[in-house]
Amino acid sequence: MRTLVAAGILSSLLAAVVYAQQIRTANNGVYTDSQAARGRTLYREKCAACHGDALEGKVAPPLAGSAFLAGWGTQPLSELAAKIRNTMPADNPGKLKASEAADVVSYILQAGKFPSGRNELSADEGAQKSIILAAGTRQATAAPASQTPAFPAAGNLAQVMRGILFPSSNIIFNVQTNDPGAPAKPGPAGAATAAFSWTDWGAGIYSGWQIVDYAAVAVAESAPLMLTPGRRCENGKPVPVDRPDWIKFSLELAEAGRAAYRASQMRSQQAVSDASNQLADSCLHCHEVYRDKRGFRPGDPAAAAARCTP
Ligand code: HEC
Ligand code: HEC
Structure with missing residues (x-):
């Protein structure tokens, strides 16, 4: 009996040693x-x-x-x-x-x-x-123990901007000069040999107006991502999710996305053009404070380092 227990202790000690060597x-x-x-x-x-x-x-x-x-x-x-x-x-x-x-x-x-x-x-x-x-x-990164799953940030703020807001809002801005209801034009002669376009691939699957709908939904739905706790900006600064003006700008973005969606649902180029101005303003208001830092020489790295601070 004694020896069995001792052997048990020995083997778990050994296991701990092996584990310590592995990890x-x-x-x-x-x-x-x-x-x-x-x-x-x-x-x-x-x-x-x-x-x-x-x-x-x-x-x-x-x-x-x-x-x-x-x-x-x-x-x-x-x-x-x-x-x-x-x-x-x-x-x-x-x-x-x-x-x-x-x-x-x-x-x-x-x-x-x-x-x-x-x-x-x-x-x-x-x-x-x-x-x-x-x-x-x-401890620092563990998800809080609760019923709702946590969705920790997968990217920094610039990546969210470039991946979601930039392409989606460009689709909406383009309605100012392009009618989404116009029949699709055949691609230019020789298009088959042109370089592969990452942005155009799959563009023929949904109709012009549907694409505008989805872009507007993407903008509205992604506004809460501005407030994801724990996200950082490209320079490593935490996204200032607790600042009242930041929260206000995020709400403004969500409302602009919803307005663009309502306009797109009207299938009115004029209505979407108007809504796109509201959208551009919502981007601008936040960027003026938190992105486009004034008073720096062009290309001064201190400007990028100051992003995400008021
Ligand atoms: C609540 C504030 C806020 C709103 C609203 C906002 N942005 Fe931004 N945006 C930022 C900040 C801050 C950065 C810098 C992010 C970083 O450096 O990580 C940024 C960066 C960007 C970038 C990357 C620029 C670069 O350096 O390459 C793009 C593109 C962009 N935003 C587009 C948009 C568009 C389009 C909208 C509106 C549809 C928008 N943003 C709305 C705060 C905002
Ligand atoms: C031109 C500017 C630039 C240079 C030079 C640069 N980096 Fe980065 N690095 C960045 C940016 C911007 C990010 C944030 C975006 C990302 O994660 O890709 C980053 C992110 C990182 C990260 C992840 C940090 C984190 O907390 O997520 C590591 C690690 C890193 N860099 C290491 C290096 C090393 C090592 C070198 C030199 C061999 C280097 N970088 C050179 C711009 C740079």
Whole structure:
């Protein structure tokens, strides 16, 4: 009996040891100082302009601190390395070698005060997969325990703007100069050989007016996304969802979307043109305060860094 219990304890101890070996965290010394030094050189050259000299965030989000850990703290290092390799530097992505991405990740760990160790962080994805950035930050990202499912943000605010509001409102703005009820014209001769158009694909499936309907619905329905808690802007600043003027601008957007839908349902080009002015105003009112920062030289990165603050 005794031996059985002892054997049981031993095997669960062994299991814990094996588990500890399989899943490590960045607190276990998973990179070397010299690797982080290489990463630092790369970072200064290719990343600091957007993410800041001290990884504090500038026109791009911070790569250290609680905001960074809230997003990445529970993820394996392979995800972080893949994000860097595939999409960074944002102005010239896809050029870093796997070993360079591992070096930059090491520097990010060092800057985040994770201890160095005796072995370099491997460039191998499988090896990186077994290392979680930091244990104990799960609380920050866990969904609240309630009956209603949580819908955490999947993208930053600029991505929501570019993915939903930009294409949808362009469809509505285009009604000013194009009649959605006009019969579709055949494409220009030789269109078959023209480059593939991502935006036109599938455009023939719904009628012109239906497309305007759906665009208006998309605008109205996406207005609450302006108020999703926890979303950040491209520069890493939190979307100011609690500010009264921000809430007012979001409501204005929703109302403009509904007005565009009512106008589209009237199948009146004039009514939609009028509604499109209301829509443009709703974009403008918020952008004036939170996006298009005045008093900066054109291209000054400080303007992008100031977005999403009043
Ligand atoms: C031209 C500006 C620019 C440069 C240069 C740049 N980035 Fe970024 N980076 C961004 C922007 C904008 C975002 C936010 C949008 C996104 O997640 O793609 C971002 C996001 C990130 C993220 C995700 C941060 C988060 O919290 O979600 C990481 C990690 C990152 N960059 C790493 C790097 C590294 C490492 C380099 C250098 C090799 C680099 N970036 C260079 C603009 C830049
Ligand atoms: C409640 C405020 C608000 C409203 C309403 C709003 N926007 Fe935005 N928009 C922003 C902010 C803030 C940014 C910058 C986001 C960032 O940097 O992450 C932005 C960015 C954008 C961008 C990206 C610009 C770039 O840098 O590439 C586009 C496109 C855009 N908005 C279109 C629209 C359109 C079209 C509408 C109206 C149909 C609209 N927005 C309504 C606040 C708003």
